[in-house]
Amino acid sequence: MTDRALTFLPLAAGVLAGxxxxxxxxxxxxxxxxxxxxxQATPRWRQIGWFLVxxxxxxxxxxxxxxxxxxSLVGFGIxxxxxxxxxxxxxxxxxxxVHSSVSSHGG
Numbered sequence: 016m017t018d019r020a021l022t023f024l025p026l027a028a029g030v031l032a033g034x035x036x037x038x039x040x041x042x043x044x045x046x047x048x049x050x051x052x053x054x055q056a057t058p059r060w061r062q063i064g065w066f067l068v069x070x071x072x073x074x075x076x077x078x079x080x081x082x083x084x085x086x087s088l089v090g091f092g093i094x095x096x097x098x099x100x101x102x103x104x105x106x107x108x109x110x111x112x113v114h115s116s117v118s119s120h121g122g
Contacts, residue, residue, distance in 0.1 A: 047068075
């Protein structure tokens with residue numbers, strides 16, 4: 016392998032790790048909020064369980080990932096950012112416009 020390919024591997028591994036971690040983080044957040052805000056009674060252990068998975072375990076995992084020598088911190092940030100921006104874009108696309116009967120001319 017060439018030197019260029021060897022320097023690209025940690026960046027690619029970082030982008031993959033950051034993207035996967037961000038996707039799992041968003042999935043756990045959606046599950047935690049869904050159980051917490053569910054109008055039907057949800058067992059308290061399930062609500063606490065999702066928050067325990069999301070906060071201590073996922074953040075300990077990211078701490079361990081960025082300590083690995085084969086994962087670029089810049090790549091991790093890029094992967095994380097791409098997934099977050101994709102989620103924001105999808106959320107904004109799903110918002111329906113509100114048509115108001117109030118005149119925009121202020122009159």
